Amino acid sequence: MSQLNEEYTMTTAVATEAPTRPAPAGDPALIGVPTFIVGAIALGLVLTGYVPADAVGASIAIILPATGVGQLVAALWAASLGENAVAAVFGVFAGFWISYAVLVLGLIHNWFGISGDAAVATQGLFLIAWLVTIVLLTLTTLRLPAAFTLLFVLVDLALALALYGTVGHSTAATTAGGYAVFAFTAVGVYLFAGAISAATGGKPLPLGRPVLN
Template structure:
């Protein structure tokens, strides 16, 4: 008699389980680059225009509205999205650039308002400290992209070059080097355009664009 009772209990339990509402699956899908790449592009354009002198000298705060409200926020959203998908490398890259853009904005605001004990005498070294720290970090990211398609390595190499040129311009007070850094920013923006067309094509059912072979297999 015990076996039929067990069957009845099991059947009742199974029926009850089926009758309970099931949790809806989370929206763990998509490509975070669709937010990360264009928001990176728009901030880079604003920074590049500032470096080449589109706005008058002394208006370093001009691109901050774009950088804070669009680029830094977009990088953060993309990083969180990628982390939720389990895309650790993508999350790391967007997370690092969240830090870059936020710290850039804080540095500029600090220079404009005399925060952090930054005075006119220490402004140059403070900017150089920022650029050296981020140049070393982005070089590290560049090395880590050698297993990715070549387009990503080209992008990060151009970012390295732009940072190096702006660092030299900061230390030497060279307007020419600063403008060269700005034009290099536009060069990696062009690569960003290409990558955004690639990810958008994939997201809309296309085949994507060729990105080149990785430098390291």
């Protein structure tokens, strides 16, 4: 019996002294933010008329394989770290970018059987649905640092201008939406600069106080 007790004690000691597996670490923003930036630049160039009006698919080669996939990878990475709010943000934007690519490709190749007369209403439907969703995201993330709130507000503005430009046939509003895209791209660049600085041993950039504490 004493031998069994000694073996049990030794087994318990070994189990207690076994090294604890370290928790996974990392920053999903290092993938999510730069892939967001490149897609936003491409979209902004389309909206401001860098390519002809009938070449709206020019940005899809960037938006679908780079931005859409990048946002999805960042969302899954954040979820694996237990960063639920970050995963939600990247997941929402993954949905936006991928669905935008599918919309453009679908309209160009007539995948959905949508007539030419219904194309504008279809784009309006897309923009309204995503505007409501991103506004909701904005309002529910006011406890994040102010830089994120600014980013989301500018995305809201860009979507609203693009919606008005589409359904109202206003080139000026669409172009203004493109410049709003460049504005939130600039915020994204700032966020990425802070993230990469922290990842390389520097100090993170200040992100501002949350609107709600």
